[in-house]
Amino acid sequence: MKISEALIQKAKRTLEANRRGHFTLPSKHLYAAQWNWDAVFIAMGYATYNEAQAWLELESLFKAQWENGMLPHIVFHESAEQYYPNAQDWNVPVAYSHSKLPCSGITQPPVAAYGLELVLGVVGNTAEAAAHGAALYPKVMAWHKWFYEYRQYKNSGFVFITHPWESGRDNSVLWDKALRRVQITGRYHKKRKDTSQINPDHRPLNAIYDIYMSLVEEQKTLGYKATLIAERSSFKVVDMGFNAILARSNWSLLSLARRFGNKDDVRQIEGWIAAFKTGSKLFYDEKKQLYVSYDMISGSHIGHEDIGSYMLIFAGTLEPAELQNTFSRMEKLLHTFSYGMPSLHPEDPNFEAKRYWRGSSWLHINWLLMQGFYYYNKEALAQQLSQTCIRLAEKSGYYEYYDPYTAEGIGASHFSWPAAIILLLEKKVRMVLS
Ligand code: GLC
Numbered sequence: 001m002k003i004s005e006a007l008i009q010k011a012k013r014t015l016e017a018n019r020r021g022h023f024t025l026p027s028k029h030l031y032a033a034q035w036n037w038d039a040v041f042i043a044m045g046y047a048t049y050n051e052a053q054a055w056l057e058l059e060s061l062f063k064a065q066w067e068n069g070m071l072p073h074i075v076f077h078e079s080a081e082q083y084y085p086n087a088q089d090w091n092v093p094v095a096y097s098h099s100k101l102p103c104s105g106i107t108q109p110p111v112a113a114y115g116l117e118l119v120l121g122v123v124g125n126t127a128e129a130a131a132h133g134a135a136l137y138p139k140v141m142a143w144h145k146w147f148y149e150y151r152q153y154k155n156s157g158f159v160f161i162t163h164p165w166e167s168g169r170d171n172s173v174l175w176d177k178a179l180r181r182v183q184i185t186g187r188y189h190k191k192r193k194d195t196s197q198i199n200p201d202h203r204p205l206n207a208i209y210d211i212y213m214s215l216v217e218e219q220k221t222l223g224y225k226a227t228l229i230a231e232r233s234s235f236k237v238v239d240m241g242f243n244a245i246l247a248r249s250n251w252s253l254l255s256l257a258r259r260f261g262n263k264d265d266v267r268q269i270e271g272w273i274a275a276f277k278t279g280s281k282l283f284y285d286e287k288k289q290l291y292v293s294y295d296m297i298s299g300s301h302i303g304h305e306d307i308g309s310y311m312l313i314f315a316g317t318l319e320p321a322e323l324q325n326t327f328s329r330m331e332k333l334l335h336t337f338s339y340g341m342p343s344l345h346p347e348d349p350n351f352e353a354k355r356y357w358r359g360s361s362w363l364h365i366n367w368l369l370m371q372g373f374y375y376y377n378k379e380a381l382a383q384q385l386s387q388t389c390i391r392l393a394e395k396s397g398y399y400e401y402y403d404p405y406t407a408e409g410i411g412a413s414h415f416s417w418p419a420a421i422i423l424l425l426e427k428k429v430r431m432v433l434s
Helices: 005-018 036-047 051-062 112-123 127-150 173-180 206-221 226-232 240-260 263-283 307-314 320-336 363-375 379-396 416-426
Strands: none
Touching: 005 036, 005 379, 005 416, 036 051, 036 112, 036 416, 051 112, 051 127, 112 127, 112 240, 127 226, 127 240, 127 263, 240 263, 240 307, 307 320, 307 363, 320 379, 363 379, 363 416, 379 416
16 A cells, blocks of 8 residues: 555654754643654654654653653653653752753653664664764663663563553553552542543543552652562563563663663673573463563553563564464454554453553554564564555544544544654555664
């Protein structure tokens, strides 16, 4: 399916309208700052037509990196009073970040190493690109080191998250049971700004919002100190989706380390990759024949089948035989749904096609899955997903996410990441492990 020139122009216009000089908003509606993994997808999109902006986007994000290597999930380059929680609500000690930029105190899926390798591949081998790559590489490496220093689950090569927002799949049903244990310390939902702008039926419930913010308050009380949070957080989950991205990014980091790093870096990254391969056994549910996320506090696998389990096809570390059942499940779902992989299995009682991360289809996730299909030589499925992404954008425009049955665009409109993905598809960018 050919992408129309109008759709391409609209993608560029969307990114330009959301751009604030050196960084880009996920959408000028609702999201008033730079978000970590959004910025990486946005940079990948810019790489197809505006190299300088791609580098600026990544460099602006890494400006907020903490001294200990952590890369925050939101960077408040400007005041964002219309957003909750904003910089004042997070109240992170300014000294934590190199540049003293206000930011959130948690992180997000580490897609940056993958994004950096992709941007370098798209813009070509110029001296300018090499200089940017060399400057960014040690920062990305420092972030991965931070994960393995503070967040590794028992030498498994897998890391844990301490807030649902870290997963990037904020409202997934995976967190529900673990969140019930968190002590609620306030009725924070009263300060919400999202539900006055977007249909509340599509957003997380108020009760869950109170828990999200109670967790933020808990981390604040712990002074946002990585060691203390890793020890005492009321929420610790090893999420398959997050780890799929980390694992895939480790491969990219390895190739970047060979180019810009040193032998010690290479050895260290190889160690993380090897650990992941053996550690994966801990997360395999024999009955379901599926890798599932793990609640560290209750010491149990999380039963729901959300898209995080499928995202492991993107990691590029597991053998095809280990993923066989995952492939067949995904294939079935792609027959049922015309508009992309739903974020939750439709037989789950919590499935809601239109609610945030509880069944809805997300273009950037579909794109990552597509790369996984290419890697495992499932060409037809990859093509099918690629067509799906194009049809979604043609039919509904650039939305935060979509209803996988009807293609209805939901959440904020004029959204950056679907626009970036369409630009990548137009240039036929694929980036799979060789
Ligand atoms: C929501 C999403 C998260 C995303 C952010 C900005 O919080 O769940 O993944 O990064 O919005 O788009």
